[in-house]
Amino acid sequence: MLALLSLPALAVMAALLFVPVAWLVALSFIDEHGSVTIANYSRLLADGSLFKSMTLTVQLALVVTLICAVVGYTLAYAITLMPRWLQTISLALVALPFWTSALVRTYAWLVLLQRKGVINKILVGSDLVSEPLHLVHNLVGTMIGMVHIMLPFMVFPLYAAMQRIDADLMRASLGLGASVFYTFRRVYLSQSLPSLAAGIILVFVLSLGFYITPAILGGGRVMVIAMIIERDVNLHLNWGPASAIAVLFLLSVLGLFAIVGRFLSVERIFQGRA
Amino acid sequence: MQQLISLRSRIALYAVAFLILLFLVLPVLVVMPMAFSSSRYLDFPPPDWSLRWFERFFTKPDWYESMLVSLKLALATVLISTPIGIAAAYAVHNGEHRLFRWIRNALLLPLVVPHVILAIGIFYIYVRIGWLGDFASLVLAHTMLAVPFVVTTGLSGLRSFDMNQEMVARSLGCSRPGAFLRVTLPQIKGSVLSGMLFAFVTSLDEVVLGLFIAVGYNTTVTKVMFGSLRDEIDPTVAAVSSLLVIGSLMIAVFTMMIGRGTKAGS
Numbered sequence A: 001m002l003a004l005l006s007l008p009a010l011a012v013m014a015a016l017l018f019v020p021v022a023w024l025v026a027l028s029f030i031d032e033h034g035s036v037t038i039a040n041y042s043r044l045l046a047d048g049s050l051f052k053s054m055t056l057t058v059q060l061a062l063v064v065t066l067i068c069a070v071v072g073y074t075l076a077y078a079i080t081l082m083p084r085w086l087q088t089i090s091l092a093l094v095a096l097p098f099w100t101s102a103l104v105r106t107y108a109w110l111v112l113l114q115r116k117g118v119i120n121k122i123l124v125g126s127d128l129v130s131e132p133l134h135l136v137h138n139l140v141g142t143m144i145g146m147v148h149i150m151l152p153f154m155v156f157p158l159y160a161a162m163q164r165i166d167a168d169l170m171r172a173s174l175g176l177g178a179s180v181f182y183t184f185r186r187v188y189l190s191q192s193l194p195s196l197a198a199g200i201i202l203v204f205v206l207s208l209g210f211y212i213t214p215a216i217l218g219g220g221r222v223m224v225i226a227m228i229i230e231r232d233v234n235l236h237l238n239w240g241p242a243s244a245i246a247v248l249f250l251l252s253v254l255g256l257f258a259i260v261g262r263f264l265s266v267e268r269i270f271q272g273r274a
Numbered sequence B: 001m002q003q004l005i006s007l008r009s010r011i012a013l014y015a016v017a018f019l020i021l022l023f024l025v026l027p028v029l030v031v032m033p034m035a036f037s038s039s040r041y042l043d044f045p046p047p048d049w050s051l052r053w054f055e056r057f058f059t060k061p062d063w064y065e066s067m068l069v070s071l072k073l074a075l076a077t078v079l080i081s082t083p084i085g086i087a088a089a090y091a092v093h094n095g096e097h098r099l100f101r102w103i104r105n106a107l108l109l110p111l112v113v114p115h116v117i118l119a120i121g122i123f124y125i126y127v128r129i130g131w132l133g134d135f136a137s138l139v140l141a142h143t144m145l146a147v148p149f150v151v152t153t154g155l156s157g158l159r160s161f162d163m164n165q166e167m168v169a170r171s172l173g174c175s176r177p178g179a180f181l182r183v184t185l186p187q188i189k190g191s192v193l194s195g196m197l198f199a200f201v202t203s204l205d206e207v208v209l210g211l212f213i214a215v216g217y218n219t220t221v222t223k224v225m226f227g228s229l230r231d232e233i234d235p236t237v238a239a240v241s242s243l244l245v246i247g248s249l250m251i252a253v254f255t256m257m258i259g260r261g262t263k264a265g266s
Helices: A007-027 A039-046 A048-081 A084-099 A102-113 A118-125 A139-163 A167-175 A180-208 A212-217 A225-234 A239-261 A266-273 B007-035 B052-059 B061-094 B099-111 B115-129 B135-159 B164-171 B176-205 B208-213 B221-230 B236-262
Strands: none
Touching: A007 A239, A007 B061, A007 B099, A007 B115, A007 B135, A039 A048, A039 A239, A048 A084, A048 A139, A048 A180, A048 A225, A048 B007, A084 A139, A084 B007, A084 B236, A102 A118, A102 A139, A102 A212, A102 B007, A102 B221, A102 B236, A139 A180, A139 A212, A139 B007, A167 A180, A180 A239, A212 A225, A212 B221, A225 A239, A225 B115, A225 B208, A239 B115, B007 B236, B052 B061, B052 B236, B061 B099, B061 B135, B061 B176, B061 B221, B061 B236, B099 B135, B115 B135, B115 B208, B135 B176, B135 B208, B164 B176, B176 B236, B208 B221, B221 B236
């Protein structure tokens, strides 16, 4: 009886998620004449530019994740030390970009990072650099835009976890003669580690799928997997190869989540946003 | 922890935190002045002020019509995803069979599948069945994206609710739907509302699916914005962006207020 209540929602998933993905899987095994083949997959391995794009996507996601982890941990920790009212304001400031459309923020970065933009004006004006830096339409701009989008996903769960850490435990550790660094590592870090790990996985996996930010802030120079798929379908109507890439891409993403899912539920990973 | 850290290192940490927060907020702050710029380029600060980009937005059909499509779409998405999402959350919360865990995972899938993959898959299906460009087809696609958010917020509301209350109502002769509507729903309405807001924002901000399936009369505003950002930058984007920022600011404040009342928000 109860299961019936979930039927409408499941029907939507079936029609708009399972069926389309199943079609893509089928398409990935069919060549242009309609016969069954694995050529689409073997071509993936042979295609050098595709391999380059895959490594670029993974490297980009790794760097973004690393920056988010370090910056997010620092910020979340600093917020827990603040007085109550300042905590509320800081969390609101983290939530503000979170609620703002990614497209709007990408536009803003375009304004800020361009050659004659605010950032370059400040840098040149304060004599930190002698001429404007290339901050946009390249990898750097893409990274800045992606970190900006992913950072709140890191900060919220970390802050929630850090708030629950009992300060007495650390006082006890210090009182028993442990060094500050040792105490941080063994008491504080170890207790915030599950949330940090969840944040890292979430940011990494979501970063793999980015399309808008690299497309606009990368200025056509940052060809990530999502862009290859889009281009194959929209420009070349290459359904076979595009589906094969999509299937591999999807398998790796779901695989990552399945591994993490053993330790944490997907729902908990997304707690920050819900 | 506060007393464990010297004042000097705490001040240093606050300074770093301030810079990070500045990094997070700066882009949102930049958008507004850009919208009132008189320049046709990305000059910041603007050389002079004008309302020309707002005027352009409200007079060029590509822009305001696509905004109308987006708003209608977001509204329709909320109307459909909320009841089916809450119903599913209710089932998942109360079901004890292992099956319900699978159902929950299936309903959360759109959160983890890259949107490009969903986009090309749905595009292919819609072309095959000749549904591409239809408004209802967009609503259905956005509903799929919004359901996970409604389910998650619904579940978090139900978890903080004591199901025995519904049992009591039923034992006193209330039907199950009646008990849900009169006893449970009023007490989880905060979560339902924040789920609705998530659904609205998810639909309004969606770009990648729209690039493929929002065609013809049903082009969404984010698709127009994306095109204008990628090809040649039309400052009307700033005007639209600032409207969206104001909208999302209101939504964010609203959710935080609900969140404080029910502890169900983020």
